[in-house]
Amino acid sequence: MSSSPSPSADPSTPSDSAGGRQSETGGSSPAVYRTKPNRHFPFLARHPWVLANTLADAPKQTSKKTASAKTGSPDSDPPGGQHQDAQAASEPVHADPEHAKQQQTEPRDPGQPIDLLDHDGNWIGRGLANPASRLRLRLYSFSRDEPVDDALFAKRIDEAVARRRLATPANPPAGAAAAEDGTAENAQMPIGLPQKGERLIFSEADRLSGLIVDRYADCLSVQFTAAALLSRGPFLIDEVLAAAEKYGTPCRRVVARMDAATAKHEAVSPEQIAEVESWSRGIDTAPSPTNLSAPNPSDPSSSDAEQDPESSNHTVWYWHNDLKMAIDLRDGQKTGGYLDQQANHAEAARYMKGKRVLDICTYTGGFALAAARAGASEVIGVDSSEKALQMARRNADANSLSHVQFERADCFDDLKQRHERGEFFDAVVLDPPRFAGSRRQVDSALRAYARLNMSAVNLLQPGGLLVTCSCSGHVSRADFLNMLADVGRKRRRDIIILQSRGPASDHPLAVSCPESDYLKCVIAQVH
Incomplete structure (x- = not known):
């Protein structure tokens, strides 16, 4: 699983209020x-x-x-x-x-x-x-x-959403296809509205530092990473909604959030976080149900309220490439999903037909389900989060993919144990969380990446496929490739890079902010 870059910070004093617009001078001398x-x-x-x-x-x-x-x-x-x-x-x-x-x-x-x-x-x-x-x-x-006023932010938001339409038209409705099979999952998809997922605003890359907005079907997931923007929060949300409708992707639901780690760095109090969450619209903020299995229409005792996360209205279904995917917009990581890997899921899957695939750090099954849909003979997805795995299993069921299984384990331990058991795979996917949150952590992160990739190489047959990712913005692409070269040397294996990729095209890169070039996805053959 990947993560957008977020600068490390170390605040020491709390800020005053999340809401309540401040004057341009903050009520004090310039x-x-x-x-x-x-x-x-x-x-x-x-x-x-x-x-x-x-x-x-x-x-x-x-x-x-x-x-x-x-x-x-x-x-x-x-x-x-x-x-x-x-x-x-x-x-x-x-x-x-x-x-x-x-x-x-x-x-x-x-x-x-x-x-x-x-x-x-x-x-x-x-x-x-x-x-x-x-x-x-x-x-x-x-x-x-x-x-730096409301007019500037409104202009930047409009430009950001318009930028996504330069090469990609507004997502066409999938309501007709959704209505044909009558599944519970498709019944939750809003007919006649855009069904796919995309990033509309990418913080520094769109000259809007501190604001990240993803769209999943008809729902906006708005993540604030800067306390300095909170006084404008409701205004910014209104502007994103207006721009989304203007450019052909109208939305009727909003989830607003700031994660705990960011809040700590930005000195945002729990009360302020609650205020941010109160800006959500059309989304239930009640605690999530623990059972994420799909409801069984033939069993009267299996009610939506008991088992379907849609009953709490913060689980959203959308089309992820050609897969129906559910994400938890309130309790999921980042903005709920990992749209930055959407194109990489599809591209890696092109190599997976007929292969036995191991997907490490699968989260809700992005690489695993894409491989299964592409014709992999067997797929195993591993993650340390049981909640994420429940969602992954639900996604597999929604797409009728019976030859994929999900297991809970630590990624390092799982790779080691499979090697000790003598297991081999035709393809191994590594998509770990961010290992380097600051420049001081780069060396330790590279050691962790090397250890993870060496363990994966141990499980590959000659000619096997390695898909390895890094979402650490402080780890450069050159350093990541040098790490892979060192892995090949230590394991006496030749690693031939087939593709060196970045995030999907809706995640632009600001050359003035190298940290926005955070995601590395390498597809390689190992001999």
């Missing part, structure tokens, strides 16, 4: 942040994340006289590199005497607009601050004439 000397070059290249350790120390409030100073703009944005290098150091400095008078100030609340200056007082960009987060400032504008 504020600025200054970078430390020579720490501004990534932001000249428009990287949106400003960490606390890049900022000058000892923030102070500006005087009323200084705060009211105008902030003129240079004719063009100064170019720069992602790191301090000879080219970046040689770029011209634009004098900014008005800003040079200002001292760094600290906002009181998340969501206050902040101007970012270099150490000499030259204007760089504008964003929204969170004084309680290690990710102190998210930049949204690099033009001094462009305020």
Whole structure:
């Protein structure tokens, strides 16, 4: 299972309120942040994340006289590199005497607009601050004439949804096909509405840092990863709904969420999380049922209320390629599913016909079910989450795939035990969770990837297929491929890469934010 990139943070103080729009000045004097000397070059290249350790120390409030100073703009944005290098150091400095008078100030609340200056007082960009987060400032504008306001976010949301329609038309309704077989699963699919899944907004890649929106059939799954956006939460949801309808994918349900780990990093309280969840529409927030098996229409004692997660209305069915899939939008990981792997599921399945396949970290069965549908002779999916496996089994039943089974186990232990039993497979799929949440964890993550891949190679027949993935944004593609080369050397096996892939096309890449190039999916043959 994969995960979108999320910067690590370490907040120390809580923020005030999730809801309640704040004024553009946050009710206080305008504020600025200054970078430390020579720490501004990534932001000249428009990287949106400003960490606390890049900022000058000892923030102070500006005087009323200084705060009211105008902030003129240079004719063009100064170019720069992602790191301090000879080219970046040689770029011209634009004098900014008005800003040079200002001292760094600290906002009181998340969501206050902040101007970012270099150490000499030259204007760089504008964003929204969170004084309680290690990710102190998210930049949204690099033009001094462009305020960070509702109009900017509405424009960016419209552009993001329109971007998905450049190459892919609005998903056609699947209601007719859904109505033909009369299954309980298809009965839950809204007839006449778009049925597929896609990512509509991808945070930094769509110049909307802190906002991720996926669409599953007629339901939007909205994930907030920045406390600075919470004061605008209901407005942002309304704008996404309007854009989705404008571009041919109208939605009638919304799930809004912020996961616990993000809330900790962003200093968001449980009460604020509850407020975010209250922005959901048409979705039941009652506790999930534990039994996710499909209801049996021939058994009167098997009622939907007892067994069908649709009874709580936060399980949504949608078409994932040519498979009917259920995802739990409230309690599932990320935004409920893994749309970034949708194209990789289909592509890997092309190699699986007639093969015995082991899918490690299967989650709700993405790779496993695609392989089974493509004609694999036997498929085993393994995951440590029983709840995810229950959903995977339900998905298998919904697609009449009887030759796939799911087992609960730790991925490392399962691979080791199968090797000890002398098992072999024609194909092994590895789609583990993120191993590196920060740059400090890259080395340990690469060791974990090496251990996992060596264990998988042990189970492959000569000529077998290895599908191996990494969703750690801090692990570069080059490092991941070097890890595979080391695995081949240590196991004395030749690893021939057939395809080196990334996420689906609805997950664009921002060149200014390399972390958005997070997902690696390698399809290789092992001899």
